[in-house]
Amino acid sequence: MRIPYSPTLRLRRLAAELKQGRERSDLTVSQAGKALGWTASKISKIETTETRRITAGDLDRMMDLYKIHEPSKRQAMHALARDARERGWWSKYKEIFGSQALPDFEAEASVIKSFQALAIPGLLETREYAEAVFRGGRYTSPDEIERRVEARITRQEILTKVNPVHFRLVIDEAALRRTIGSPDVMAGQLRYMLHMAELPNIDIQVLPFSAGSHAALVAPFSILEFPDHLAPPIAHVDAVTDSVFFEEPDEVSRYSATFGDIQGTALSTAQSAQFIAEVLKTLEEEA
Template sequence: MRIPYSPTLRLRLLVSELKQGRERAKLTVSQAGKVLGWTASKISKIETTETRRITSGDLDKLMDLYKIDEPSKRLAMHALARDAKERGWWSKYREVFGEQALPDFEAEASVIRSFEGLVIPGLLQTPGYAEALFQGGRYTDAKDIAHRVDARMTRREILSRFNPVHLRVVMDEAALRRMIGNSSIMAEQVRHLLHMAKMPNIDVQVLPFSAGSHAALVAPFSILEFPENLALPIVHVDTVTDSVFFEQPKDVARYSATFGDIQGTALSTTQSARFIADVLASLESDG
């Protein structure tokens, strides 16, 4: 069974509680380490999440030292420690997602706001479209492509699970016009996009060519928001070589402002659905 949460976010929440506990106890990292007979480095690695697995015994020692005595609080922190040790389904796609896996954060996101300029957003792609997309890149090995397609399709489950993520997409018209694969593959993809755009948790807006210059003539990006008290929003930007995450509030604010600008420039969801339906009709006619 796939875990319905993010081990990374659970670990971050746990170490945040530990750090706050140390600070309330008015202890430095060195002082806490000295009392416990640990090196300062061990405490530091725990607080920076460099140490991903915190044993039950070590957690008890830290909570005792920081006087975190409330039974329910201690139980909750032990639960976080257990959750943090789990391996998500994305761990078997490490070569696809990299060390800091986007699905790890998507697993617990409540809202994802995404801009895409050239292709259909990954969460809304069909298997055929994704396969044709990868065939156009450097990953031409058939097994590698199949592995990547499987990873991308598995990501989509956050859209249909119980309490699904709310996905808000703004995409450039270019993503609809660029022929990926053939007209049959594109028609299937656009049909799927139109179907998903009707889902109550998914909003799709199109930025038509007629909009001219706009605020997001940059790399595609996604802003992930999480339930209250779990984590602050983060921004994900895909690059040629890696995934980049921005977590500083000022960076997130800049991307949020940009997304707000392009939402205002794009067609409404209703107008976008008509636009997408027209593109589909054209593809079916050509087919």
């Protein structure tokens, strides 16, 4: 059974609650460690999430020291600790997603804002399109390609689950014009995008060539927003070797401002659907 939440975000929330509890008790890291008979390093590693597993006994001792006595609060923090120990489905694809797995954060995002310039984003790819993408790279083993496609398709469940993520995509015209696989594969991909754009939680806007210069003449990026109680927004950029996450508020704000600018430059969702339909018609005529 796939867990419907992010263990990493649950751990971060727990760590933040414990740090706030220590600070409300006017204790330094060293003082808290001494009171518990622990090293300051142990407290620090818990608060910075370097320690991923916190035992129930250790958690109770910390809450006692920080005077967190409310039963519902203690139960909630124990629940966070249990959730943080779980392993998401993406853990078996570590060689694909890297040490910080994007699906870990996507699992609990309430909104994902994404700008894509070169290809259809993984969350909206058909299986045939994804296979063609990986065949065009350095992946030649059929088994490896299938494994990567499987991981990519599984990510898409966040769009159709109960309480799905709201996906807001701005996509450059170039990604629609570049034929990946074959005209038939590309036509199937565009039909699928039009189908998904009809869902109430998915907004697709096209940034046409006619827009000229715009604010996002940079690498594609995504911004993930979470329920208020869980975590602040983060920005994500795919790199050749790994994913890069930006979490500092000023960095995320710049990406958010850029996304707002290109949303204003792009076609409306209705105009974009018509634009995609016209590109699809041209493909079908050429086939």
